[in-house]
Amino acid sequence: MILLDPLYEPYPLSRKSVYAEKGMVATSQPLASQAGLDILKKGGNAIDAAIATAACLTVVEPTGNGVGGDAFALVWTKDKLHGLNASGPAPRSLSIDALQSAGYEEIPERGWIPVTVPGAPAGWAELSKQFGKLPLTEVLKPAIDYAEKGFPVSPVVARLWGEAYDTFSELEGTEFRSWFDAFAPCGRAPRAGETFRLPEQARTLREIASTNAESFYRGELAEEIERFAQRYDAYLTADDLASYRPEWVEPISVDYRGHKVWQIPPNGHGIVGLQALRMLDGFEFAERDTVDTHHKQMEAIKLSFADAMKYVTDQRYMDVSVEQLLSDEYLESRRGLIGETALEREAGNPKMGGTVYLATADNEGNMVSFIQSNYMGFGSGLVVPGTGISLHNRGYDFSMDKSHDNALQPGKKTYHTIIPGFLTKDGTAVGPFGVMGGMMQPQGHVQMIMNTVDFNLNPQAALDAPRWRWRDGNTISVEKTFPTHLVHALQKRGHNIEISANSIGDFGRGQIIWRDSKTGTLIGGSESRTDGSVSAY
Numbered sequence: 198m199i200l201l202d203p204l205y206e207p208y209p210l211s212r213k214s215v216y217a218e219k220g221m222v223a224t225s226q227p228l229a230s231q232a233g234l235d236i237l238k239k240g241g242n243a244i245d246a247a248i249a250t251a252a253c254l255t256v257v258e259p260t261g262n263g264v265g266g267d268a269f270a271l272v273w274t275k276d277k278l279h280g281l282n283a284s285g286p287a288p289r290s291l292s293i294d295a296l297q298s299a300g301y302e303e304i305p306e307r308g309w310i311p312v313t314v315p316g317a318p319a320g321w322a323e324l325s326k327q328f329g330k331l332p333l334t335e336v337l338k339p340a341i342d343y344a345e346k347g348f349p350v351s352p353v354v355a356r357l358w359g360e361a362y363d364t365f366s367e368l369e370g371t372e373f374r375s376w377f378d379a380f381a382p383c384g385r386a387p388r389a390g391e392t393f394r395l396p397e398q399a400r401t402l403r404e405i406a407s408t409n410a411e412s413f414y415r416g417e418l419a420e421e422i423e424r425f426a427q428r429y430d431a432y433l434t435a436d437d438l439a440s441y442r443p444e445w446v447e448p449i450s451v452d453y454r455g456h457k458v459w460q461i462p463p464n465g466h467g468i469v470g471l472q473a474l475r476m477l478d479g480f481e482f483a484e485r486d487t488v489d490t491h492h493k494q495m496e497a498i499k500l501s502f503a504d505a506m507k508y509v510t511d512q513r514y515m516d517v518s519v520e521q522l523l524s525d526e527y528l529e530s531r532r533g534l535i536g537e538t539a540l541e542r543e544a545g546n547p548k549m550g551g552t553v554y555l556a557t558a559d560n561e562g563n564m565v566s567f568i569q570s571n572y573m574g575f576g577s578g579l580v581v582p583g584t585g586i587s588l589h590n591r592g593y594d595f596s597m598d599k600s601h602d603n604a605l606q607p608g609k610k611t612y613h614t615i616i617p618g619f620l621t622k623d624g625t626a627v628g629p630f631g632v633m634g635g636m637m638q639p640q641g642h643v644q645m646i647m648n649t650v651d652f653n654l655n656p657q658a659a660l661d662a663p664r665w666r667w668r669d670g671n672t673i674s675v676e677k678t679f680p681t682h683l684v685h686a687l688q689k690r691g692h693n694i695e696i697s698a699n700s701i702g703d704f705g706r707g708q709i710i711w712r713d714s715k716t717g718t719l720i721g722g723s724e725s726r727t728d729g730s731v732s733a734y
Contacts, residue, residue, distance in 0.1 A: 255587075347393060362381055472523065675696055
């Protein structure tokens with residue numbers, strides 16, 4: 198791979214990529230990045246650093262993830278890529294019939310109904326068991342310390358925390374009171390720079406560390422979760438927790454201009470980015486900021502999302518296979534639908550032929566692409582009393598249509614938006630990359646990979662480049678830094694372009710770490726749209 202001169206600044210105010218040799222951690226919150234680096238310096242590897250950073254993010258960036266969320270990871274170690282799916286299924290007693298009998302026609306965003314089994318703690322323990330060097334008690338220590346002793350709230354986190362406080366203040370029901378006890382004990386969200394403590398979460402993290410997460414699924418913490426659920430006649434039970442295990446999965450990939458781009462297979466929607474890139478591989482792009490480049494990217498994303506929204510779910514329930522969705526024959530037919538003007542798209546028929554993201558690397562060659570989420574910020578709005586466990590609401594994405602591939606069923610995993618990415622070339626790791634932010638994630642992956650491979654941007658420049666986001670139909674949001682002449686040109690091609698001032702919420706927040714194949718030097722970039730930082734040595 199050819200990377201441009203690190204001093205090249207194609208975009209105003211672009212920060213410089215970070216270069217290092219021994220180790221690197223890139224994430225959306227500086228304290229978490231530093232926590233991961235500290236673990237590397239103590240003799241841990243990239244896997245230990247990823248776990249430490251992930252746990253720390255549940256404390257210092259609770260607006261995007263929590264102990265009661267899901268996680269996915271791609272781990273490069275000993276010249277092989279491994280995939281971990283640590284997302285949880287719907288409770289065994291939760292079904293469409295049960296919800297309809299209770300008077301629900303749709304799955305609500307908040308409360309107990311959208312709560313599925315949290316997978317993140319089991320994911321940490323499994324990663325540590327399989328690939329870690331240090332005990333979990335050592336790896337989770339930075340997170341425990343910040344939760345117990347306090348941390349200064351960073352600016353973007355403070356803003357999102359305030360928005361969550363306003364949202365949850367409008368919710369009715371006593372089940373939400375414990376959220377305010379944990380995250381707004383003074384009757385408001387903390388402000389930027391204020392020190393905030395989460396002592397109950399510190400105790401929970403210590404319990405997870407000392408039991409390798411067993412307590413969360415088959416011990417004292419599981420009992421606390423069940424007691425809270427029973428108080429509100431919720432569907433989640435101790436049996437649902439006890440039966441949960443994360444899954445090692447075979448990563449999926451496509452070829453893109455001499456590289457391989459890797460994702461976790463469904464139930465995640467990383468396949469959206471893979472389909473789009475494979476379609477775009479059939480075109481030539483001379484420059485990034487042209488109407489033709491952006492038009493074709495947008496049309497490929499729309500085609501890919503049309504398929505995902507029809508087919509992607511727990512693989513056991515998909516009507517088509519991953520192989521069919523990624524076959525060259527099928528994607529060639531989809532590529533042929535991309536014309537000169539914007540068109541609304543429907544799913545094809547392959548049978549015919551708010552989240553946090555982090556990246557780590559060490560001097561042993563290990564690299565990790567890791568993502569975890571509570572969904573929609575603080576998720577369900579529920580916090581298990583006395584534990585600081587903020588529960589996610591991932592079940593909201595299930596369909597109530599029994600004929601849909603992603604229809605709610607007991608013990609089924611739903612369509613999942615969080616996706617870690619990884620790039621290789623000639624069987625060698627280039628590195629981890631990712632973008633947090635719901636439906637923006639595969640769209641961000643496509644733009645970042647093309648920025649790197651097609652347009653030779655270094656990691657920080659690839660992240661800083663103005664982004665666009667497909668919404669629905671022919672509606673596309675663009676950042677206010679997006680070139681005005683391209684806005685007009687895309688409108689002439691039939692795109693409904695909306696200029697958004699909300700870069701933090703609308704366009705995702707990403708991280709990249711590449712390893713130079715000739716020198717072994719690590720090159721990292723972190724998101725300028727948030728409090729992101731790269732820690733390295």
